[in-house]
Amino acid sequence: MRITGIRATPVAVPYRSPEVWAFGRRRGQVSVLIEVDTDDGVTGLGEAAAYPSADIVLAVLRGLEPLVLGEDPFAVERLVRRIELVGTWHHVKATSPAIAAVEMACWDILGKVCGQPLVNLFGGRFRERVECFYYVARAEPDDVAAEARLATKAGFGTCYLKVGSDDPRTDIERVAALRDGAGPDARLRIDANEAWSPGTAVRLIRELERFDLELMEQPVSGRNLDEMAYVRGRVGVPILANEASWTRYDQLAVIKAGAADVLSVDNQMDGGLANLKRAAGLCEAAGLPVVKHSLGELGVALAAAVHVIASTPNFRYANQAYGALLADDVTSGFGGGLESYADGCMEVPSGPGLGVALDPDRVARYAELYRTEGASFSFGDPQALARAHALPKL
Known part of the structure; x- marks a missing residue:
């Protein structure tokens, strides 16, 4: 079997409400769906988050073609x-996201040919379901409380909230x-996205401890592990590394520095599902649990990650996913919308390969939305542009 082509389709799928972080907002998810064709007629699905942009992902995919065409998709x-x-x-x-999408599609091909769900190719089921958190898009305190009530009603056990406002009092009100x-x-779980200086982080985390936080995600720069270790040693909330730990090499450095209690791992930023499994194993050897980070994904990439997470023991916390924030998806019955979750968990697809299929009508609809309005889906906020944009903010 040989790879004969790579087809790429950028799509834009709206969120139920805008995602807001320390430096901007976006109205929905842009992903690049890929289909890897073979001379045996088997097609593998992959997905790349539009990081840092869909244009860059598409350019990388074009650059990869000479290295991929004619190759054996089994030899991942x-x-x-x-x-x-x-x-x-x-x-x-x-x-990395474009490379990860090609690798993902090869695993899908392998699973389809073997007639096995991907979880079986990565070691078999350690767990039957994969827990995800409920993403509370940052908003006014009343809106935050309403979303949190919806999350609890829907059965989610973990709520995730962005902080890092220009005024820390706003963050305290929002967490309350x-x-x-x-x-x-x-x-x-609270995420500052590197917005705080070490002194501010220690002061604010100590003030937020009364809300019984599960994890404090990346309170300070991920580029200065000494700062992370400083904060970790002075607060009572476990520290989750994110921007500091996007690849196996970064995770090794975080472990050596004693800079975090839990580490994010990300197949898209680390170039593939096999590397996601490796990253979790590296952290397990250090006695540390992991969570899956997400740049944002639709049902294809979510299904791929769910297979690997289900086969890997030390994913002991709820994982990041965007399904509860999405208004729709491009797959049939997987990924987008609260109805895809049961008690905050995703079932592991049982079909061969990724176990999901694209919905042609939805793909066409959201490909057209990308073509006509794609630019408005990127992170952008006129108010944020008008303010000082530097790290740390406080």
């Missing part, structure tokens, strides 16, 4: 090393509203 390790070394694409993070809406038993 050989193909990825060919891309990284012969193609000199190794360890360049902006290219989150606890009030979610109730006393919910787990709360």
